[in-house]
Amino acid sequence: NAGVTQTPKFQVLKTGQSMTLQCAQDMNHEYMSWYRQDPGMGLRLIHYSVGAGITDQGEVPNGYNVSRSTTEDFPLRLLSAAPSQTSVYFCASSPDAGHYNSPLHFGNGTRLTVT
């Protein structure tokens, strides 16, 4: 059972380039989300989805785009990368977020550097 799988593990982009961070889960979780981790800032929620076809914004959504066409996948798109988007990105899923005994399960992260 793979859990939450994120690809790639590392990525370097030039300013203005676009890319998609991939996230897949095999636990049939309805809820998926993206966080970024920056020094001194903790984990900040970018976007989340409560099911296929449904997405919403988190705390820091600007510069990022998401879609959820299947239960398993929740890709994060950077349309025009900026140095401020240099960060470690984590994808997380949950059977039913916001309910007791339904914690988030995290992937191992993608380290993105924008030069």
Added chain:
Amino acid sequence: DQQVKQNSPSLSVQEGRISILNCDYTNSMFDYFLWYKKYPAEGPTFLISISSIKDKNEDGRFTVFLNKSAKHLSLHIVPSQPGDSAVYFCAASAGGTYKYIFGTGTRLKVLA
């Protein structure tokens, strides 16, 4: 504004002693609280949680205490072990909002 705060960036404790990690929150609508542990180059892993209807939850060496009037929760680790050395994040959620808000983390170092 930071709704979940961990005011101690780091903590060092001797092996075998108690580690106490603290977390404060400002949003009175939060009703579900979690602690996560994170090792370098890995994703956070769930440790323990508590709902607002309780004031204490125990799981082995880990106990979480919730003081709703003070909007404060703490994680106690007894006894602390070197393998507990990691960054600990607290998180909070308000029922139905589908958003987990995390603190900035506390780096725990357990000295052998």
